[in-house]
Amino acid sequence: MSSIEARDLTKRYGSFVALSNLNLKIEGAKCVGFLGPNGAGKTTTLKIFTDLIRASGGQALINGVDVHKEKKKALDPCGVLIETPEIYPSFTPREALSMIADLRGIPRADRTKRIEAVVSEVKMDEWMDKKVGKFSKGMKQRINIAAALLSDPEIVLLDEPTTGLDPRGQAEVRDIVRSLKQRNRLVFMSSHLLNEVSEICDEVAMIDHGKLLVYDTLAHVTDRFAHDGGESVVQVELVRDIDDQVIRGQISSLAGVGSVEKLNPRSLRIKFSGGQEEQARLLTDLVALKIGMLSYHPSASTLEDTYLNLIKDTL
Ligand SMILES: Nc1ncnc2c1ncn2[C@@H]1O[C@H](COP(=O)(O)OP(=O)(O)OP(=O)(O)O)[C@@H](O)[C@H]1O
Ligand SMILES: [Mg+2]
The missing domain is CATH 3.40.50.300 (P-loop containing nucleotide triphosphate hydrolases)
Incomplete structure (x- = not known):
């Protein structure tokens, strides 16, 4: 190896x-x-x-x-x-x-x-x-x-x-x-x-x-350091434009979901409570909604939060 x-x-x-x-x-x-x-x-x-x-x-x-x-x-x-x-x-x-x-x-x-x-x-x-x-x-x-x-x-x-x-x-x-x-x-x-x-x-x-x-x-890095008060963020990219109604009616009401931000018609930031277990469950739930998900990953801003927190501590 x-x-x-x-x-x-x-x-x-x-x-x-x-x-x-x-x-x-x-x-x-x-x-x-x-x-x-x-x-x-x-x-x-x-x-x-x-x-x-x-x-x-x-x-x-x-x-x-x-x-x-x-x-x-x-x-x-x-x-x-x-x-x-x-x-x-x-x-x-x-x-x-x-x-x-x-x-x-x-x-x-x-x-x-x-x-x-x-x-x-x-x-x-x-x-x-x-x-x-x-x-x-x-x-x-x-x-x-x-x-x-x-x-x-x-x-x-x-x-x-x-x-x-x-x-x-x-x-x-x-x-x-x-x-x-x-x-x-x-x-x-x-x-x-x-x-x-x-x-x-x-x-x-x-x-x-x-x-x-x-x-x-x-x-782990984002999970361990970034979720403040048990909140995590994932970013989702979609193959087609998403309907606001789907966001309001379906995604927002999934278990654990706090807020859904539409970054653009094919990209969402979803805040949810919990760590990796909940992240895995959210992924399953989103797949079931058949919204044409291309990718699902911890949000860059979560990494940014972690990064800034860690860097701050070493000043
Ligand atoms: N030849 C050198 N003589 C003295 N100091 C040096 C020399 N080369 C690098 N340094 C210092 O070592 C430190 C680390 O530099 P390095 O280039 O590894 O940083 P870096 O993480 O790659 O930064 P950047 O993101 O700006 O590329 C810096 O403070 C730099 O000023
Ligand atoms: Mg360098």
Whole structure:
């Protein structure tokens, strides 16, 4: 099983402690969001994991192998995107990726096949032989992700893959990240965007001032910290517009439901009393109403509440 593990990981810059005895073990095929405010230590952690910088103390292990002691072996199963590199504008994705494949020592015989596979994975097939200079930021970022996937890594480390992109670019990259979970990959991704994390991640690790605040499943994190006075919030996306009458007459009267907010005709925020058990029951009840539910997840604002609460405590 894939794993990344920080053991008492510490990073000091002079007397400043950027990372303080971080202990975190992530195992299995899943997507983990790494959240924290500016300067929390996210990039520092990812850079130590990729041996771009050296820890002052502790160990970073990938599949049990120390990244500093055995860099090549440890990083072999990894694909990494940290600090978005600029692709030379007159290159096409095929050319840029060939060069990267060269640098990474991907065998010549596999190269064409791998390049086509990754370009297809980031849904850029049609652009394979067009010059990168004309691409939008989102398209360039997809090529950067393709580059990280060239060696078909089982572990993918991404530092804020959607930062700097407009909403459409963010959505495109989000889709790609979501699809990375297929093929049994472990994805560890830093982000500032709580809605992004709650949409695509299975688990969250929160960090502030170089200290880990929490690492748990998304459901547990929101459940454990966010429901104040026993109230929880889920967000529901629908395949078709919903009738106000259905909201008032049927959804509002389901067991435990406090209030229903229509964010737009195909998206609802439902406040209800209780935790996970009640959340599971509400899901069953909503399915029975046949309202065309596409997704059902703890609301981003629940994660936001949790996040703000936890961050506040460490000020
Ligand atoms: N080379 C350096 N010298 C001194 N301090 C540094 C250095 N690199 C990072 N730091 C400090 O370490 C802390 C953690 O930085 P890091 O880049 O890991 O934060 P981050 O969580 O990635 O933040 P952001 O969300 O802004 O990207 C910050 O306070 C930063 O100023
Ligand atoms: Mg950073």
